[in-house]
Amino acid sequence: MAIEVRDVNKSFGTTPVLRDVSLDVAAGSLTALLGPSGGGKSTLLRVIAGLERPDTGTVRISGVDATRLSPQRRNVGFVFQHYAAFKHLSVFRNVAFGLEIRKRPKDEIRKRVMELLELVHLEKLADRYPSQLSGGQRQRMALARALAVEPQVLLLDEPFGALDAQVRKELRTWLRRLHDEVHVTTVFVTHDQEEAIEVADTIVVLAGGEVVQAGSPGEVYDNPANPFVMRFLGPVTEIGGSLVRPHDVEISPDPVEGGAPAVISRVVRLGFEVRVEVEIGGHEAWVQVTREQADRLGLGPGDTVHVRPAPGARSLALAV
Ligand SMILES: Nc1ncnc2c1ncn2[C@@H]1O[C@H](COP(=O)(O)OP(=O)(O)OP(=O)(O)O)[C@@H](O)[C@H]1O
Numbered sequence: 001m002a003i004e005v006r007d008v009n010k011s012f013g014t015t016p017v018l019r020d021v022s023l024d025v026a027a028g029s030l031t032a033l034l035g036p037s038g039g040g041k042s043t044l045l046r047v048i049a050g051l052e053r054p055d056t057g058t059v060r061i062s063g064v065d066a067t068r069l070s071p072q073r074r075n076v077g078f079v080f081q082h083y084a085a086f087k088h089l090s091v092f093r094n095v096a097f098g099l100e101i102r103k104r105p106k107d108e109i110r111k112r113v114m115e116l117l118e119l120v121h122l123e124k125l126a127d128r129y130p131s132q133l134s135g136g137q138r139q140r141m142a143l144a145r146a147l148a149v150e151p152q153v154l155l156l157d158e159p160f161g162a163l164d165a166q167v168r169k170e171l172r173t174w175l176r177r178l179h180d181e182v183h184v185t186t187v188f189v190t191h192d193q194e195e196a197i198e199v200a201d202t203i204v205v206l207a208g209g210e211v212v213q214a215g216s217p218g219e220v221y222d223n224p225a226n227p228f229v230m231r232f233l234g235p236v237t238e239i240g241g242s243l244v245r246p247h248d249v250e251i252s253p254d255p256v257e258g259g260a261p262a263v264i265s266r267v268v269r270l271g272f273e274v275r276v277e278v279e280i281g282g283h284e285a286w287v288q289v290t291r292e293q294a295d296r297l298g299l300g301p302g303d304t305v306h307v308r309p310a311p312g313a314r315s316l317a318l319a320v
Contacts, residue, residue: 001060002027002153002185003048008057010043017043018054019209025153025202027062028183030176032190032200036232040209041189042157048187049155050074062152076153077146079139081161085130091117091141092126098149116144119178136160136167140174147182156188160195172199193233197221205229227316237285239309241318246288248313251276252306253297259306267299274299278307 003025010018017040025031033041046052048059050071058067066074085094093100095116099109117123120140130138139159146154159175160168176199179186190196196203197217204214205225213225224230227243237246240260252259262278262285269275274294276287287307289299299305309315 001025002029002062003187004058004060005044005048006058006060008044008047008054008059010040010047010052010054017209018047021057021206021209021211023204023211023214025185025187027185029202030179030186030188030200031202031204032188032196033204033206034190034193034196034232035206035212037191039207041191041206044206045078045155045157045187045189048153049076049078074153075149075151076155077149077151078155078157079142079146079159081158085138085141087130090127090129091122091133094130094141095144095148097145102149112148113144116148119147119181120144121174134167135163136171139163139171143175143178147184152185154184154186156186158189158191161190168195175199197233205232207232222314224314224316227318230316235288237287238283238318239280239285239307239315242309242315243318244309244313244315246275246286248310248315249285249287250308250310251287251289251293251297251299253303255306256308259308262305262307264299264301264303264305266301267294269294278305280307 001024005021005023008018008021021044033044035041043052047054050069058065060066061074092113096109096113099112114123117126120143122137122140125133125137133141160171172195200217202214203217203220205212205220207228213220213229220229221233224233230236230243235246236243239249260280262280264276264278266277267274269291272291274289274291276289276299278285278287
């Protein structure tokens with residue numbers, strides 16, 4: 001394991017922020033810490049980085065007990081949402097910085113920095129200053145700088161959080177590819193479930209300072225540990241006292257075994273998908289169907305249909 005967090009507790013004043021957190025991060029993996037705002041994600045990342053000291057518990061990095069080591073001695077690289085670049089230094093010098101203070105030979109620095117700039121596709125912008133870069137380019141420079149000193153672990157705290165949705169999506173794909181090339185163990189914080197599912201090979205769901213579930217994106221999406229995780233990972237609706245994904249609901253004009261009669265209140269076409277809003281015995285639910293299905297069934301407001309979770313669909317019973 002590249003990172004082993006054991007029974008970590010951390011409070012700020014009297015407020016517990018991390019409660020008995022244990023976590024294993026496999027070497028070479030790309031792990032997302034996912035959860036709602038205030039759940040403790042950044043604090044956990046900072047504990048791993050050595051920027052916060054846990055009240056109890058331990059952090060091991062590459063087999064070494066790092067709990068009491070300073071951030072500088074942990075061999076970790078980090079990138080934050082608002083990356084503080086050296087404004088008066090060129091992109092090249094920003095990336096070279098860590099190597100220069102380690103007094104590496106000039107030739108070696110030049111070679112390594114140019115390799116890194118190619119990796120993050122900034123080789124043509126080496127002589128620019130940070131103020132002459134876009135937000136996305138600046139974050140890529142930050143990643144190159146963090147990678148320059150060959151950290152054992154890369155820690156990213158919402159690295160694309162301040163960028164607009166389009167650039168964010170591009171950088172996600174790019175981060176995944178970068179990771180496939182470099183394989184450095186990476187932990188990144190996000191509150192965006194789509195980002196976590198798309199980029200990470202392991203997702204750790206953190207809420208209320210506790211690890212609620214950890215697993216591959218498929219496991220966490222398909223086998224959520226509880227209704228909270230199911231809601232957080234994707235859309236849900238309630239049918240017959242169970243929580244189910246709206247694309248896992250069968251809709252039929254005729255009565256079906258285990259089905260409940262429902263009245264369609266609205267049919268919303270969202271490109272390829274159609275969202276069918278229904279009322280079942282006084283409560284609202286919705287079903288996601290394809291446009292082809294909606295047309296074939298001729299669904300319209302006021303129609304009575306029958307709905308049930310599709311056979312084999314994942315559903316979670318809700319406590320009454
Ligand atoms: N230095 C601090 N002093 C006091 N309280 C803090 C400190 N840092 C964090 N907290 C509190 O700890 C809780 C968890 O914060 P943390 O930043 O770890 O959550 P998060 O999951 O990363 O949330 P976000 O996505 O909003 O950053 C919050 O209630 C926050 O107000």
